[in-house]
């Protein structure tokens with residue numbers, strides 16, 4: 001006998017107080033549907049909740065990223081400004097170095113040293129086009145730092161030589177012993193004897209001047225004689241070092257003492273006519289390593 005399949009049915013009792021219970025008879029698909037709907041609904045909720053959480057986290061990430069981007073941008077702008085400033089600094093350093101080089105070379109020239117070149121010109125080594133093309137920042141900074149070291153070396157090299165040169169120049173007799181008076185009545189060499197017959201050797205130059213005219217030393221040095229000196233009358237002899245000495249004769253008075261240090265232009269005495277003299281004038285002699293030399297070479 002074939003088994004008859006009855007469709008499964010669920011019966012729902014609804015209990016009521018003071019009344020008979022109500023019964024519902026439901027086909028099986030209804031509770032299945034209800035369970036399915038509930039499942040779908042809660043699944044949707046979970047999905048929605050996950051999406052929201054994801055969105056929130058993405059949003060947070062986005063905010064943080066845009067914040068980072070903004071910070072980087074600021075840094076970049078600051079960096080750019082700094083680089084520009086640096087580049088300008090480097091250029092100005094280079095210019096200053098060029099000025100310094102010129103000054104150093106002037107000093108080296110004065111010190112009797114050969115010229116040097118420290119700052120390379122733009123077109124040198126690299127074929128950079130045009131003098132107006134700005135050098136690379138790094139390049140300029142590299143040169144600048146190299147040259148600064150080179151400069152200080154060159155300066156310390158020049159300094160003693162220059163000091164020596166200036167000292168020698170200050171000491172070497174130069175110019176006229178009487179200010180504004182360049183007339184000469186008797187030159188260095190053989191001349192007719194002003195007091196008698198024949199010729200005599202005149203070991204200096206005679207400058208005519210009024211009594212009392214200031215006589216000034218022609219270079220820095222030390223007074224080694226001050227007083228009567230035979231035919232030169234009242235005279236002053238100054239030792240300049242470097243083998244130089246100068247003599248100022250026929251003075252009416254002496255203004256310095258032996259041992260006194262003098263700078264060029266200092267007063268040594270006043271014009272007179274003491275000693276072997278025919279009238280007021282200054283007799284001026286220059287000695288080089290003990291020999292009398294022509295002072296004409298030391299006047300200008």
Ligand SMILES: [Zn+2]
Pocket residue numbers: 186202204205206282283284
């Ligand atoms: Zn003379």
